[in-house]
Amino acid sequence: MTSRPAFSDPDALARLPYFQEVPAAVLARVQQQARLLSVRRDEIIAHRGEPCLGMHIVVQGRVKLCYEAASGLERIMRIVSPGDSFGEALMCLGREYIASAEALCDSQLVYIPKDIILAQMAESAPLAQRLVASLSRQLYMMMGDMGAYTVRNGHQRLIGYLLRESGSHQDIPVRLTVPKGVIASRLNLTPQHFSRILHDLIQRRLIQVQGREFTILDLQGLLDYRDQQAL
Template sequence: MLSDHLCVTVVPLFNHLALEEQRLINQVAFHKVFEKGEQIITPDSEDRLAIVARGSMKVYQLSSNGKEQLLRIVEPGGYEGENMLFGANSHHLFAEALQQTDICMIRRTDFQALLQQFPQLSLKLLMFSAQKMTTLEQQSQFLMMERVEERLATYLMNLAKVEGGPHLTLPMRKKELATFLGTTPETLSRKFKLLAEKKYLTINRQQVTLLDVDGLEEMIW
């Protein structure tokens, strides 16, 4: 069983706080193990922060036609739902375990009770949340300057983690994927063709097989 201290120290949202403040957070945190395929966050679940201590989870939303749209992969040290602690709605998001995953969770109601006792804690957490948002905005702007094939390679590598292997089924139409990656369908088709010519992958409609994972990783980095 994970120590109560592990989850708080592993996540950037909390590990800058004083040791005593971390201990206070541990008092309202609880652990749960999710098996592969189990949902960790759904639109119907109570508002809570989910911290990945071990394993990994995918975060996604559903398109208008009900298909999954992968948003990100959260690995140890990452978290989802911090906005819920402050009352912001994230009811369009889903999170699902990609393998047996240890999650440290903090309910919004428990956390708010802690804030009433120690209001200075909320100011610190709001500051770090603001810093996180600034970092995400900078990353987003940087992503827009990167080559489309790098964005595509990153997406496919993340999708491979979800699928658990090199054989992938694109979860959205290429037109939707192009919008998701910030490009046009024509450009996306050219980039798929380029990666296929370089023997990084094969593609047949919605079916993609990764042939050279190392090559894709080198392209990303």
């Protein structure tokens, strides 16, 4: 992992969604302390149990937040995409990372230390609102995941994922941005169960899969099959 001052361009930080409408003076102070991290695929950005002393914003690439059980099995809690962030809640609480953060591909992130971000939140209502909105969105997604894992079966979870990734569009190939094993873990499915469901959907001619690309062949049929699983 390499680290350097985040931006030589004074307007670059303002272009990140997190800092839109934040006053220039606040941006300048944050930029002085922010660091740009370049990480390779499979590189660990933060280890579970380490103190969380700041927040990360993904600029390019993707990061998985994962928990490894004593048995060695890995459970992916969240996939962080460009524009999204992680670490805010733990940073504010002064707690350790409860999951490790690992790059799914070569990625760039902005790291902002706790002291500077908390101090500038007191100076900028838009910045404080961005942090609250980010935490609220993460909580909303977590509650949605908990509901999916408790009341939806594997077919429903995978179909829901495919619908989200495709925008519910038929006959348009969609490239998966992460490996299938990562998707399986994110959906709380074993790789074997994931493969069986995928094969079932292919056999029913509801979807087509070629490598990392999938295409919904029969959108209404896929929706109907998802609803049948709830009966």
